[in-house]
Amino acid sequence: MRHVTLCQAPPGRSAMYASLVDLGGDDLLCAFRTSTLDGNDPWTNLDDEIVCLRSRDGGETWPEDTLRPIHGDPEQHDYIECPAPLLASGDVLLVFYQVSPDHDEDDATAWRTRLLTTRSSDRGHTWSAPQVLPTPIAAPACYGGIKRLRDGSLLLNHYGMVADAAPGLSAPALLRSRDEGQTWGEFAFIAYEAELAQGQGVRGINETSVAELGDGRLVAMSRTY
Numbered sequence: 001m002r003h004v005t006l007c008q009a010p011p012g013r014s015a016m017y018a019s020l021v022d023l024g025g026d027d028l029l030c031a032f033r034t035s036t037l038d039g040n041d042p043w044t045n046l047d048d049e050i051v052c053l054r055s056r057d058g059g060e061t062w063p064e065d066t067l068r069p070i071h072g073d074p075e076q077h078d079y080i081e082c083p084a085p086l087l088a089s090g091d092v093l094l095v096f097y098q099v100s101p102d103h104d105e106d107d108a109t110a111w112r113t114r115l116l117t118t119r120s121s122d123r124g125h126t127w128s129a130p131q132v133l134p135t136p137i138a139a140p141a142c143y144g145g146i147k148r149l150r151d152g153s154l155l156l157n158h159y160g161m162v163a164d165a166a167p168g169l170s171a172p173a174l175l176r177s178r179d180e181g182q183t184w185g186e187f188a189f190i191a192y193e194a195e196l197a198q199g200q201g202v203r204g205i206n207e208t209s210v211a212e213l214g215d216g217r218l219v220a221m222s223r224t225y
Contacts, residue, residue: 170204
């Protein structure tokens with residue numbers, strides 16, 4: 001296996017959570033998060049930004065002059081942990097989430113977070129204004145990517161707090177889009193066993209990966225904490 005450096009972050013900055021998109025041919029796009037390091041902690045600065053780089057030779061080189069901004073909110077923490085798909089139209093759809101800087105680390109039910117999507121219609125050169133994704137889960141975060149099923153619909157994997165459960169209990173869920181990510185609905189829990197989880201001393205279930213089997217069934221792998 002050969003290793004290639006995609007981005008060497010400047011001293012004092014981080015480069016995290018790469019999301020790779022195959023644009024066809026030898027063209028690749030990689031979105032990631034960067035921020036100033038506070039000691040060894042890359043999470044606590046509001047200068048964080050989601051950016052992308054391009055490769056035109058199958059990932060052999062990633063020229064710095066292809067670096068483009070995607071989103072950065074000076075009043076929110078912006079996190080990307082979700083691989084992005086190339087849509088049938090040629091657009092790239094990226095989902096990320098924001099967390100308010102004044103949230104209480106010890107009380108996840110008080111976190112103010114939201115899911116957002118942005119898209120590029122020119123192969124990563126420019127990106128649309130972010131749109132908020134509606135979900136009944138509180139304090140949502142995205143993980144595991146957007147999956148395209150064989151019927152053409154998209155599934156967005158995310159997780160968060162369940163309003164009618166014990167404080168701090170999280171559960172993974174799905175949203176579906178049948179119009180290439182323009183609208184989302186058909187919310188469904190992947191795993192929500194509140195009584196069982198609490199009885200076993202489990203605070204919640206999150207960070208789930210979903211795959212479609214050959215017969216159309218979905219299989220999901222989650223972790224508890």
